[in-house]
Each structure stands twice: as C-alpha cells, then as structure tokens.
Amino acid sequence: MKTWGILLLLLCLQAVTYAVIGESQTCPAESVGKCDNSDWEGEFFPGINKIKYEGPSSKNPLSFKWYNAEEEILGKKMKDWFRFSVAFWHTFRGTGADPFGAPTKYWPWEDGTNSLKMAKRRMRANFEFINKLGVDWWCFHDRDIAPDGETLEEANANLDEVVALAKELQMQSNKKVLWGTAQLFMHPRYMHGAATSSELGVYAYAAAQVKKALEVTHYLGGENYVFWGGREGYQSLLNTDMERELNHLARFFEAAVAYKKKIGFNGTLLIEPKPQEPTKHQYDWDAATTANFLRKYGLIGEFKLNIECNHATLAGHSCHHELETARINGLLGNIDANTGDPQVGWDTDQFLVDIQEATMIMLSVIRNGGIAPGGFNFDAKLRRESTDVEDLFIAHIIGMDTMARGLKNAATLIEDGTLAELVRKRYQSFDTEIGAQIEAGKADFDFLEKKAKEWGEPKVASAKQELAEMILQSAL
Numbered sequence: 001m002k003t004w005g006i007l008l009l010l011l012c013l014q015a016v017t018y019a020v021i022g023e024s025q026t027c028p029a030e031s032v033g034k035c036d037n038s039d040w041e042g043e044f045f046p047g048i049n050k051i052k053y054e055g056p057s058s059k060n061p062l063s064f065k066w067y068n069a070e071e072e073i074l075g076k077k078m079k080d081w082f083r084f085s086v087a088f089w090h091t092f093r094g095t096g097a098d099p100f101g102a103p104t105k106y107w108p109w110e111d112g113t114n115s116l117k118m119a120k121r122r123m124r125a126n127f128e129f130i131n132k133l134g135v136d137w138w139c140f141h142d143r144d145i146a147p148d149g150e151t152l153e154e155a156n157a158n159l160d161e162v163v164a165l166a167k168e169l170q171m172q173s174n175k176k177v178l179w180g181t182a183q184l185f186m187h188p189r190y191m192h193g194a195a196t197s198s199e200l201g202v203y204a205y206a207a208a209q210v211k212k213a214l215e216v217t218h219y220l221g222g223e224n225y226v227f228w229g230g231r232e233g234y235q236s237l238l239n240t241d242m243e244r245e246l247n248h249l250a251r252f253f254e255a256a257v258a259y260k261k262k263i264g265f266n267g268t269l270l271i272e273p274k275p276q277e278p279t280k281h282q283y284d285w286d287a288a289t290t291a292n293f294l295r296k297y298g299l300i301g302e303f304k305l306n307i308e309c310n311h312a313t314l315a316g317h318s319c320h321h322e323l324e325t326a327r328i329n330g331l332l333g334n335i336d337a338n339t340g341d342p343q344v345g346w347d348t349d350q351f352l353v354d355i356q357e358a359t360m361i362m363l364s365v366i367r368n369g370g371i372a373p374g375g376f377n378f379d380a381k382l383r384r385e386s387t388d389v390e391d392l393f394i395a396h397i398i399g400m401d402t403m404a405r406g407l408k409n410a411a412t413l414i415e416d417g418t419l420a421e422l423v424r425k426r427y428q429s430f431d432t433e434i435g436a437q438i439e440a441g442k443a444d445f446d447f448l449e450k451k452a453k454e455w456g457e458p459k460v461a462s463a464k465q466e467l468a469e470m471i472l473q474s475a476l
Helices: 003-020 078-082 088-093 116-133 152-173 200-219 242-262 287-296 309-314 319-328 355-367 389-416 418-426 433-439 445-455 465-475
Strands: 084-087 137-141 176-181 224-227 268-271 303-308 332-336 376-378
Touching: 078 389, 084 088, 084 116, 088 116, 088 137, 116 137, 116 152, 116 389, 152 200, 176 200, 200 224, 200 242, 224 242, 224 332, 242 268, 242 287, 268 332, 287 303, 287 319, 303 309, 303 319, 309 319, 309 332, 319 332, 319 355, 332 355, 355 389, 355 465, 376 389, 389 418, 389 465, 418 465, 433 445
Parallel strands: 084 137, 084 376, 137 176, 176 224, 224 268, 268 303, 303 332, 332 376
Antiparallel strands: none
C-alpha cells in the first residue's frame, strides 16, 4: 500500500479510537460513568503519594532507591547537582503514536480536544505530577502548553491565558521553568525551516513566535531558553543555498540576543545540536559543529549548548564525547537526559537507564563544577506499550535513580584518584620543562627537530585502556 494510503488509514483508526476509547477514558475513576464537560475535580493522580527515598533495598516501584535529594556528594546536594526537570511535551502531550500506529495513551483527564480548557487542565496535571515526583523544574514548547490560533494574535492570546495559570501554579508550589522554547517544526509553514526558510514571510513569523516565547519564558522566571532547529537544515543541496541559510540563521540568533537584552531576560540562550531527523542534514550537527558556527558569527559568548544524549549517538558520538566537547569549549549549559536504542537508527527518546553511561556523564558534570543555571531535563517518553498512569512516575523514578547512581560512581572514581593518576601518568612526558614550552607555544619546529635528533627513536608507553576500563567497572 502506498504511504498516503497508510497515513489515511491511520487517521481513520485514530478518529475511531478517540470515539470508541477516548470518551470512556476522560472521566475520573470515581465518576461511575457520569462523564460531562465540567472542569476536572480532585487529583489527577489519585492513589499516588509524594515519591520518597526508601533506599536500594526497597521493592516499592513508586519510591527512589538511589536518588536522595538532600544527600551531599562532593560538597553539593544531589538535587543541586541535577536540577531535574520534567518535559511537558513528552509527559503530557505524548500519545504513543508512531509512523505505523495510532495513539495508545488516553490519560484519564484528556477530553480528546486541544482546547484552552484542556490546556489548563493539563497544566494543573503537570504541577501535581512534578510536586508528587519531587522535581523543582519543568520545560515547555509554546505550542505544547497552549493551542495554536488562526492568527498569530490568537495564538499569543491563547498562550497568555495558559501562562497566567502556570505562573499562579508556580507561585503556589515554588516550582520554576528550567527552559522554554518555541515549536518551529510542526506547522506546515515550517516545512522548509524557520530561520533558514527560503520564504521571508516564514522567517518573520518564526521571529515573532520566538519573540513571544522569550517573553513568556522571562515572565515565568525561566532560567534558560532553548533553540532546537529540527527543520534548520536541508534535504538536498541541489536546491539549497547553504551559505545564505547559515547567514540567515546567524542573523536570527543575533536578533534573539538583542531582544533578550531588551526585555531584561538574564537566562542563558541554549542551542541543542542534532545531526538529522526530520531533515537529512541539520546545521547544528553536533557540539563541535555548533561551536564552530558560534565562533564564525561572533556569538560564542552569547550561547551555550543543550546536549541531548540521543542526539549524540545519532551523530556517531557518545554522550560523554559531546559533553566533553561542550565543556572544554566553555559551552556546557544543559543536558537532555535520555538515550536511544543501539538497534534503532532514530531518535527514540528513551529514559536513560545505563549506569555506566550515567557515570561517564556525571564525570563531565563534576569536572564542569555542575551545570547551573542549566539542569537535567527528561526529554524522554514512555514506550508505546506503557499505558498506565503510574508508568509516568516509574519512568522518571528510574531515570533519576540511574543518574543518582552515576553521580555516586563518578564521585567514587574522583575520590579514589586511581583513574586520574592513570591519565596523569600517560601524559607525564609533557610535565617537563620542554613539555611546558610546547604547551605555552614557545617551542618551534627548529627546536623540536634538534631535540628529536638528540633523543633518537622515542619510547612509547602502553595506554592501559583495559586497566582504565577495569577501574571504571570497579566503581559501578
């Protein structure tokens, strides 16, 4: 069957599913079938209490085994190392749909619409969730928290109404926005890109949307603002003026910096690298590419990077590699804590549960002295087949526990010092007078040639990689 036929069938299936299943899932359990259009009353997550730390021996799935928010590691509380954040889009807008199947998730509070009333209900559910999970931050795209409009003015008005509620809920719960962003990839107008679109009108619309998203992020006390350019790239160079598009992207970022300063927003601007998907080639391919872009256009002091682990693997790197690249360039600003599947070649946005990977990530974070005002955002979603409300909690709990174990392991490695000593010894030939001259840029080729002739054939020591891996495993 042709692709359009499959898509049409899926749309039909989705409509039928909403009609048959969705309606029965829109009422609270205690409503006994009395479903109406009145506002939601009571808890969104009845029967789930605030998640507490119970220790590694606990068998309670709704408890932390390793994440102990107040525990101090290397002089800093766990909660301050991580600054965990819940991603509104995956947690409250994720449906389980994929290119081959209709949605599988119909949370009890959903009514099957994208109305303002429904948007406010989701926002209240969001705050109950983060309160019970014990997380202090949340992240959002503008079009995830509020419905789009027929006009830009209507879209802005919708956003203002939902943001007003979010502000009220933040004040009541002492929660904060880790970062906000504009969704510049889903609407058909952005099919050629936003800041890199070939259409001037789209460029202007994207600028207006980012302007508003910056304003509401500032209003909500957001500590960062993210640019993820999912459509900022190309499908073919045959019909693309790459240089012009890159120049336009730089001008767009310059305008964002100027507006940030104009409104007094002191948060950090972040760029989130990704190599491809949905475009074949995305301009901010990885951390190194993005750093080079920022240097070329004189923006290096205005932006930092939001490193997503799944994007790192799509670029052919480890998450640790991308974090180290960002860190040594002074650009590590935030981490989207997720992972992909090595057997799947796309952005699966799974919760990170690999303890070794978490340990390597935390080595970079500790070396960086932390990542505040950034944090760890769970840009991760439930698997399509996980459909219980409690799965939302379980997924975040295991993600937080995994990172907590990574932090403890990294601290063990640092306090033990054996791995650091192995690395020091590997480069000890440079801890000499001549090594210092080289590192200070004071050793020219004439001088080095003279020394090479004087010393003869150099001796090359073992790198001890297997020993390094043994040391790492001993800490896990």
